[in-house]
Amino acid sequence: MRPTLTFHGAAGCVTGFCAELDTGEARLLIDCGMFQGSKTLKALNYGDFPFDARRIDAVLLTHAHIDHSGLLPKLMRAGFKGPIFATAATRDLCEVMLADAGGIQEAEVRELNRRNQRRGRPTVEPIYTARDAARLMPQFETVRFDEPRDLAAGVTATWSPAGHILGAASIMVEIASETGPLKLLFSGDLGPGGSDFVAEPRAPAGCDYLILESTYGDRERLVADAVARRSELAAEMREAHAAGGPLLIPAFAIERSQELLMDILAVMDSGEAPAGDVFLDSPLAIRATEVFLKRGWNPTTGRNPFEALRRSGRLRYLEKPAESDRLERLKGWHVILAASGMCDAGRIRRHLKRLLWRRECTVLLSGFQAAGTLGRILAEGAERITIQGEEVRVRARIRMFDAYSGHADAAGLTNWALARRPIGGHVFLVHGEPSASAALKTRLGEAGIAPDRLVIPQMGDRFALHGPALEALPAGPRRIAPDAAARPDWHNDRTRLLLRLNAALDTAPDDAARAALIGRLASILGDAGDR
Numbered sequence: 300m301r302p303t304l305t306f307h308g309a310a311g312c313v314t315g316f317c318a319e320l321d322t323g324e325a326r327l328l329i330d331c332g333m334f335q336g337s338k339t340l341k342a343l344n345y346g347d348f349p350f351d352a353r354r355i356d357a358v359l360l361t362h363a364h365i366d367h368s369g370l371l372p373k374l375m376r377a378g379f380k381g382p383i384f385a386t387a388a389t390r391d392l393c394e395v396m397l398a399d400a401g402g403i404q405e406a407e408v409r410e411l412n413r414r415n416q417r418r419g420r421p422t423v424e425p426i427y428t429a430r431d432a433a434r435l436m437p438q439f440e441t442v443r444f445d446e447p448r449d450l451a452a453g454v455t456a457t458w459s460p461a462g463h464i465l466g467a468a469s470i471m472v473e474i475a476s477e478t479g480p481l482k483l484l485f486s487g488d489l490g491p492g493g494s495d496f497v498a499e500p501r502a503p504a505g506c507d508y509l510i511l512e513s514t515y516g517d518r519e520r521l522v523a524d525a526v527a528r529r530s531e532l533a534a535e536m537r538e539a540h541a542a543g544g545p546l547l548i549p550a551f552a553i554e555r556s557q558e559l560l561m562d563i564l565a566v567m568d569s570g571e572a573p574a575g576d577v578f579l580d581s582p583l584a585i586r587a588t589e590v591f592l593k594r595g596w597n598p599t600t601g602r603n604p605f606e607a608l609r610r611s612g613r614l615r616y617l618e619k620p621a622e623s624d625r626l627e628r629l630k631g632w633h634v635i636l637a638a639s640g641m642c643d644a645g646r647i648r649r650h651l652k653r654l655l656w657r658r659e660c661t662v663l664l665s666g667f668q669a670a671g672t673l674g675r676i677l678a679e680g681a682e683r684i685t686i687q688g689e690e691v692r693v694r695a696r697i698r699m700f701d702a703y704s705g706h707a708d709a710a711g712l713t714n715w716a717l718a719r720r721p722i723g724g725h726v727f728l729v730h731g732e733p734s735a736s737a738a739l740k741t742r743l744g745e746a747g748i749a750p751d752r753l754v755i756p757q758m759g760d761r762f763a764l765h766g767p768a769l770e771a772l773p774a775g776p777r778r779i780a781p782d783a784a785a786r787p788d789w790h791n792d793r794t795r796l797l798l799r800l801n802a803a804l805d806t807a808p809d810d811a812a813r814a815a816l817i818g819r820l821a822s823i824l825g826d827a828g829d830r
């Protein structure tokens with residue numbers, strides 16, 4: 300049998316990465332990520348996997364981010380019993396992240412079920428619980444960078460640093476096939492380089508197929524060195540202080556948050572930014588920080604830069620929800636970091652609900668914001684939003700600050716890909732919104748990779764791999780319309796419409812005008828709307 304490669308997630312969108320490699324003798328998953336973004340996309344997390352989890356022999360994990368690892372406990376619940384191969388840092392981070400993700404789902408489902416019961420709707424189950432996440436951990440087997448590992452019959456894989464977050468890797472998978480050995484290189488998420496605690500991205504050159512992420516395939520970022528980045532941050536903090544404070548930072552718990560935190564403390568200590576209390580309001584980020592203290596050693600200096608977090612007298616760790624609640628009474632200048640980074644879950648939502656209407660508050664968005672998330676909606680300048688069903692006017696200052704992103708930009712992705720040549724077969728561009736993947740395709744074409752070798756797969760697309768040749772096979776059932784993954788969905792549209800309706804009613808000159816507007820809308824809805 301010819302080996303096949305199927306894309307089950309992060310194809311046509313940025314989240315939910317999951318690729319299935321069937322060698323004929325072994326069936327492997329590369330990552331098993333959770334979908335984030337619009338409700339339509341997140342609904343995929345609740346549905347059945349488009350494959351039989353009991354027949355997967357092993358998972359090869361690139362890194363711990365939830366959009367790459369977040370459905371592993373669900374995979375176990377669906378009957379997967381095999382090993383999960385990952386670096387030690389990825390394993391340690393998964394232990395804290397998956398337990399946290401399970402806890403968030405339990406809490407959100409409790410809240411949702413209360414609403415569903417009041418509305419007379421059926422209740423739902425969490426995708427998995429914190430306990431499921433703990434039960435999964437014995438299935439992890441750790442691998443070392445640059446050491447080839449035999450994983451299954453005819454399959455060898457090697458992990459190399461991807462420079463993205465602690466433990467993150469690109470994975471070269473070598474398989475035996477009818478036409479001879481085949482090499483597939485999965486980039487994983489690639490970092491920009493220049494980090495103080497993760498190795499520079501490197502991977503071997505020469506493969507048959509390259510599976511390349513394209514998150515920032517359409518963006519050039521000014522490459523800021525550590526000093527420039529710090530002074531930009533200090534300027535943002537000074538402006539936030541001048542506006543009256545506080546400063547709210549939706550935090551990617553394990554991306555560059557720990558670095559951001561170190562710089563916030565440093566610029567306060569040096570006097571470049573006004574000093575004040577700094578709250579890390581994320582149990583996950585607190586536990587992740589412990590992993591960084593254990594594993595975040597600079598390979599050259601042998602020092603652990605995160606030690607600075609231990610020494611600071613300004614930093615307060617908030618573990619319990621009651622401690623988070625007490626922030627409500629705080630006045631004046633202070634800084635709060637709370638997860639999640641795209642504002643689609645976690646404690647940040649409650650802070651946004653209580654602070655977004657206040658002009659003196661500043662919200663600093665510090666990384667990639669997927670389509671349909673609250674973070675993206677704020678970034679695009681919405682004047683009113685809803686959080687947990689409640690309408691909130693946005694008067695806070697919304698600032699974008701991308702200098703701490705863990706992703707390579709378009710030039711970085713292109714250079715990394717070119718350094719992997721010779722590439723005998725095709726390059727699959729995944730893990731990007733359609734415009735980003737298309738822009739990277741153009742760029743790689745201009746850089747000398749033949750355009751017919753550049754493929755942008757959709758979710759469910761399946762390919763047979765023969766030597767360097769490629770054959771598209773009939774795709775499995777589409778779980779989502781090909782163009783639906785990366786745009787706001789009808790839930791977003793409904794919210795916008797309701798907000799517009801409320802605004803129109805608020806500003807109507809009198810009750811007669813309001814009654815006329817409601818009458819016109821009711822007539823469109825017809826009889827169904829009268830009930």
Ligand SMILES: [Zn+2]
Nearest residue numbers: 362364463488
């Ligand atoms: Zn990532």
